[in-house]
Amino acid sequence: MSTCLITEGVAGSYGAQVMKPGATQSVTYTSSTASAAFDLSTRLVRIIADADVFLAFGAAPTATATAIKLVANTAEYFEVDAGFKVACYDGTT
Secondary structure, three states, rough: OEEEEEEEEEEEEOEEEEEEEEEEEEEOOOOEEEEEOOOOOOOOEEEEEEOOOOEEEEOOOOOOOEEEEEEOOOOOOEEEOOOOEEEEOOOOO
């Protein structure tokens, strides 16, 4: 099983890499597994996973092998809607 680490935040005036960190989540996944809903103040998330991961965002997301792919140990920032979730999938099951 792999782990996807999610940091929620609000963007600073300098862009995505400067954000006020907020809540953090850890999602263990093989098949598509959704996070908890983001806080109402969350506008950005920073995601890093210990293995390649496919990501889907939404109110009830399901990640598939055609979703956004993030390579292992690479941090990426995504603009999100408050209350949405991210689903993580390893692409093999």
